[in-house]
Amino acid sequence: MITLPHTAPLPDAAEELELAASDDAIEAYLARFNAxxxxxxxxxxxxVTGEAAGVPFRLVPDRGSLARVMKWRKLHAVQRLALVQERLNADTLAELQVEIERFVAGIERRARQAGLDAAPFLxxxxxxxxxxxxxxxxxxxRLAEALYQQQEHSQAEAALHSVRLARYPESFELAAGMRRRFIAILGxxxxxxxxxxxxxxxxAASGVYxxxxxxxxxxxxxxxxDRDVAVSLVTGEERRLTEGATHVASTIEMMDATRAVEIAIIDEIQMLEDLERGSAWTAAVCGVPAKTVYxxxxxxxRPAIEALAQRLACPLEVITLQxxxxxxxxxxxVGSVGKLQRGDALIAFSRREVLEWAASITKAGLKVATIYGNLSPEVRRAQAQRFRDGEADVVVATDAIGMGLNLPIRRVVFSTAKKYDGISEDLLPAWLTHQIxxxxGRYGIHEAGHIAGFDDHTHRLIARLMKTHASALPRRGFYVTPSLQQLEAITRATGEKSLAKLLELFSRNIDLSDDFFLPGNLEEQINRALWLDQLRLPLAQxxxxxxxxxxxxxxxxxxxWQNWARNVARQRPNYLSEDLEAFERARFPLQAxxxxxxKYSAYAWLGYRLPDYFPDAEAAVEIARETSERVDRMLATQHQSHQRAAARDDRFGSKPGPRRSSGPSRGGHLRRGR
Incomplete structure (x- = not known):
């Protein structure tokens, strides 16, 4: 990175205008170089996008990394443009072109000598x-691996022959043998x-959601x-099985690839791009055995759906809705807590911020419901129902509100336009802003939906994000993760028994010559496997x-989790013998x-997969439900205590509090370790 002189920050309004102008100038400059x-x-x-020696490329030059995000934001407009012009110009682009051409020529020569086509590698x-x-x-x-395969017969080669990501759809035998069609409803x-x-x-006569x-x-x-359909509910932690059911509603990870149905619905298809869970959507698109897949x-x-439909040879109809x-x-x-209104949803981006805002709002005289990711689905639903029923005036929520809850919200108020991602706070992506x-403005309840920022700076940023189009999903690079059957195929071919090493073989050495399918993020699973490999457990367990x-x-x-695994290794059942009041004695009862x-939900999840070792699965489901009800009551009690405290302050003439406040202190919201 280059060192730039320090300059004082501009006022917000001037900075907004200058940075917008800078972005336009930079964009125009880069367009001249197809960058x-x-x-x-x-x-x-x-x-930079281009072509060298007949080979197309899309790359970041080694000098193309400009600055950390936070440093970039501190640069003035002229500094940004100067930095871009220094790093990319006619000379540096020519150097890149020569570098790529030399590299391509070398790869083509080595591939030709080995009788290989260089195109897949390039x-x-x-x-x-x-x-x-x-x-x-x-x-x-990739070339070295191809050359190695020609000459050696090793463990890695055996693994490569046992699983091929390019043939991933064929692993879903029932779906692969059906004539399926896709209907994409997008909007x-x-x-x-x-x-x-x-x-x-x-x-439909049969189906799955x-x-x-x-x-x-x-x-x-x-x-x-409610439509009198014979339907079962199947999730990782719960089963509600209906005798003779023709339909199933399930979480996507619980897809049954062995039961053919007439219609399937895959919801929130844009989750294909999610590094952590996107593989479940890839599996569903490739493997759900339905004649018609919505x-x-x-x-x-849309681009991702079109690419998948073409790859799977499935006819596609696209319906777009407004x-x-x-x-x-x-x-x-909005400006202050006192200007929040009945029907508002205030958005924050951590559990702590939600609870702080909820306390501030209740002290200002409004009743509050709270929704955040750490709450169980049952508690989220109960809190949402309080808002629907009018028991709460305002709902304070994280982006968990953006999926799966239909609420009579008139106005969404963003407390901030930034979200902490575990490393740093960054501006919200456009797609998430739009989704929240x-x-x-729920249709049939409100004539229009309204959006605002809580403070002036946030308001301006949200307004800009609302005008920004969300980036389209790529047409390749769909994530997949290994099934037990695939790992068993690798172990048969290689003799490898370690789960961690099998996962690494899948992730690093499986055929990647086709980037259409790519291994998903297995880091956490591999870390767990390293510990599990120390136990005397079969691979499946x-x-x-x-x-x-x-x-x-x-x-x-x-x-x-570790105690459960150790007991199974010793062939001992895990019984539930919980102190149901223990969390009330904890330092932070709500968190506990x-x-x-x-914990109870995880026990139930294991109970449905290893019933001999987790015999109390049904009891765990019931205890989880009871505990969820307690969490809901604890939240209600907490909000009511804030209201009583506010009323007491008013009665005894305490100094002005959150009623005139602009909300929780912003100072603590930027710290790490939430």
Whole structure:
């Protein structure tokens, strides 16, 4: 990075105008070189698209990394443009061109000598968002692997022959043998996508609804029950099985690839791009055995859907819908807690911020419901119902509100336009802003939805984000993760028994010559496998334990997971013998109760997979439900105590409090370790 002189920050308004002008100038300059700015790994860089020696490329030059995001934002407009011009100009572009041409010539020569086609290896130069030197190394590695396969018969070669990602769809035998067709219904929030597809599902002789969340699976299960459809609910932690059921509502990870149906719905299809869970959507699209598959999601998913349909040779019909009620950006920010109104949803981005805002708002005289990710689906639903029933005036929520909850929200108020991602705070992506804002103005309840920022700076940023189009999903690079059957194939071919090493073989050495399918993020699963490999457990049981939906970062939950695994290794059942009042004696009772819900749900998840070792699964489901009800009551009690405190302060003439406040102190919200 170059060192730039320090300059004093401009006032907000002037800075907004200058930075906007700077962005336009930079964009115009980069367009001359067929380049653009990208944001990745907490840094701003230049990505160049072109062709060298007949080979197309999309790369970041090794000098194309400009600055860390926070440093970039501190630069003035002139400094930004000067930095871009220094790093990319006619001379540096010519140097890049020569460098790529030399590299391509070398790869083609080596491939030709070995009787190989260089094109599949050089295709890695089109991936984008990575330094040229890194992509060069990928090409080198792939060619080296190909040369190695020609000469050696080793463990890695055996693994490569046991699983091929390029043939991934063929692993779903029932779906691969069916004549399937896709219907994509795409549009913004509140456009009627789900209603249209669910009508078709309810009328079908058989079908399945695949949801991203338990909450959505339950909601649409109940919708089908109300239509007198014989339907079962199947999630990782719960089963409601109906005798003779023709339909199933389930979470997407619970897809049954062995039961053919007439219609399937895959909801929130844009989740294909999610590094952590996107593999479940890839599996569903490739493997759900339905004659007609509805794909519901945002318009940004269209290129990805078209690419998958073409790859799978499935006819595709695309239906685009418009939002049923308009979204309107308010003229001014809200400004203070006292100006919040009944029907508002205030958005924060951590559990702590939600609870702080809720306390401030209740002290200002409004009743509050709270929704955040750590709450169980049952508690989220109960809190949402309080808002629907008018028991709460305002709902304070994280972005968990953006998926799976239909609420009568008139106005969405953003407390901030930034979100902490575990490393740093960064501006909200446009797609997330649109998804959250889209919860305002429920059709049939409000004529329009309204959006605002709490403070003036946030208001301006949100207004800009609402005008920004969400980036389209890529047409390749769909994530997949290994099944137990694939790992067993690798172990048969190689003799390898370690789960961690098998996962690494899949992730690093499986055929990647086709970037259409790529291994998903297996880092956490491999870390768990390293510990599980120390136990005397069969591969199937280690694989099951590696997937338990429980956080290893919470000591109580990680201890429970390890104790369960040790008992199974000793062939001892795990019985529930819980002190149901223990969390009330904890230092932070609400947090402890939330964690207890997750523990009981994880026990139930294991109970459905290893029933001999977890015989109390049904009891765990009931205890999780009871604990969820306690969490809901604890939240209600907490909000009521804030209201009583506010009333007491008013009665005894205490100094002005949150009623005139602008909200919780912002100072603590930027710290790490939430």
């Amino acid at each position: 653009r700015l990208i944001h990745g790994n907490d840094a701003i860089a230049i990505e 295709g890695a130069l089109q991936t984008g968002r990575e330094l040229a030197s890194r992509r060069f190394q990928v090409v080198e590695d 913004p929030t509140n456009s009627g996508k789900t209603h249209q597809a669910m009508e078709a599902l309810a009328a 695949l949801a991203p969340l338990r909450l959505l699976a339950l909601e649409n299960y109940e919708r089908l029950v 794909l519901l999601g945002s318009l940004a998913a 939002r049923k009620s308009p979204l309107e950006m308010e003229a001014q920010c 804002a889209g919860r305002a 280690r694989f099951t334990f590696s997937l338990v939906p429980i956080s290893s970062r919470v000591p109580m939950l990680n201890d429970a 109760a939330e964690d207890a819900c997750k």
